[in-house]
Amino acid sequence: MNKVKILTYLLFLIIMPSKAFAYLDPGTGSIILQAILGFIAASIATISIYWTKFKIIICKILNKKKDRKDIKKSDD
C-alpha cells in the first residue's frame, strides 16, 4: 500500500498543472482527482499482475537451471 502511495505522490508531482483562472465549477477538481486516483490504482494493479507473472517466469527458469545442476550432481 505504501508503494502505491509513494508512486501516486510522485506521479502527481510530475503531472501537476500550473495556475489557471476561469469559471469555477465546484466539482471539477474532485471528479478529475478521483479519475486520476482510479487510473493510477488501475495502472499499478495491472503492472503488479504483469510483475507477478514476470517473477513466476524468472523463478521457473532459475528453478530449471537449479534442477539440472542437481541432476548433474547426482549423476556424478
Place this chain on the structure above:
Amino acid sequence: MIEETGSFRDPAGKIFYHKNKVLRKLSESGKERFDFLIKEEILNKSIEKKFLIKTKIFEDDDSLKNKDNNLILEHECVPYVSYPYEWSFNQLKDAALFHLDFNLFLLNLGATLIDASAYNIQFKGNKPIFIDVLSITKYDEGGPWLGHKQFCENFLNPLILKSKKGIKFNNWFKGNLEGIETDELDKLLNFFDKFSYNIFVHVHILNKLDHKFKSKKSLKPIKQKSFFSKKSLISILNQLRNFISNLKDNKSITTWDDYSSNNSYSKDEEKLKEDIVINFVKKNEFKLIADLGCNDGVYSHLALNNGCKSAIGFDFDINAIDRAFLKSKNEQINFLPLYFDASNPSTNSGWNEKERKSFKDRAKFDAIIALAFEHHLSIAKNIPLDQVISWLVSLAPNGLIEFVPKDDITIKKMLELKGNIFPNYNQENFEKILSKKSKILAKNLVSQSGRTIYEFKI
C-alpha cells in the same frame, strides 16, 4: 402542519412537522429512491445497524389533507438538533468516520450516498445517526463519489485545521455553513503538513486541480470513461477512514480546562450543589434539560442518573466540550455537549436566514441548570443583570440559577482590572428581578462566600 425551512435542497422530498411528528413528503423521484431502498431491504438493514434514523411509512389520519396523495414518511425525533459548528474535534471526527462507514456499508448493498453533508448527521446522546433517507440512492458501477468535495469541506478540512494548526473550526464553520474551503486550508498548510499523503492528495492536489480545470467544459466524457471502479472508490474511502481515525486533537490550554478538578468549592460545598440538582430532577419528570456552562458535564450526569431522559450541555470552552463528549461516550449516557458562546449564540442563518436555526429557536427544554454561569455574562461580558435573568428564564419553564456574589474569589479576580463598575450587581437586585420574571420556589446557600442557588418556575 409546519414546513421545515431548511429542507429545500433536494427536490425528492420535503420535511414538515405535524402533531409533534417529523414527516417527509416524497415527490415522484423521491418515491423511486425510496422504493429501491425497500425492494433491496436497504432501509431495514441500515436502521437495524443503527446507521439510519428509524423511518416508516406514515399512516395518514386525514388531518393532513394530503391531496396529491404523495407518499409520506415518518421519522424518529432526535432530542435536540445540533450543527457541525457546535461540535468538538472528536464529535466531528466520529461523525466523519460514521459517514464513511455508512457509505462503505451501503456500497456492499449496491447503494451509495449522493452527498456528504455533515448536517445530515445528528447526535442522539453521544452516538451519530444519519437522518436523510433520500440521500441514499442506487450505486451505478463506474460512477464517481459525488460527495467527495463536500466531504472534504464539511469533515476533512475542519479536522485537519484543528489537528495540524490547533485552530478550532467552529467559528469559521459557523461563518461559512458549507465548511472550510479547500483553497483556504491549502494556503494555511505548510510544506511539512503536505508530506502526509492524504493531505497532499485531498487538499493540495484537489485545490490545484480545481484551479486548473475552472472551465465550462462538460465532465461527461470523463464520467463516461468509467475511471471510477467500485474497488477504487472503496479504497479511497478506506484510506480516508484510516487517515481520519489517526488524526489527534491539537489542544491548547483553555481558561476553564481544569475547572471540574480545580475550582473554588470545598468538598462539602460541592456535595451540597450536587444534592440540590438531584432533588430538583427527582421531583420533576424532565425529558430534556439544558446544562449551561456544563464544563465536563458533572451536573448533567447527575440529572441523567436521577430520572432525566436526555441532557444537552453548553459551554464556550472547546476543550471542556471535547472532554465531556469523550466522558459521555465512555459512560454511555444520553448527554450531548455542544460548543456555545452565550454572548454570541448560533443565530438563524443560511438561505433566507431560515436554513439553520438559532439556539433559541431550537431551545425546547423542560428545564435549565445554570450553575456558576450568570456572572460570566453579567460580570465578564458586561451584560446587564436584568437582561441575563430575562434570557435565562426565557429558555425553559423550570430551572436552577446560581447567584455568585461580588465577595466570591472568582468575581474578585474578574473585577481586578475592570474595577467595581457594576453597582446594581448584588443579591437583593438579583432576587428582585428573578421574582418579577418567575416564581422562586427555593433558595439555598451553597458556599461560605455567599453563592446561592435559586429554583424558579414560570
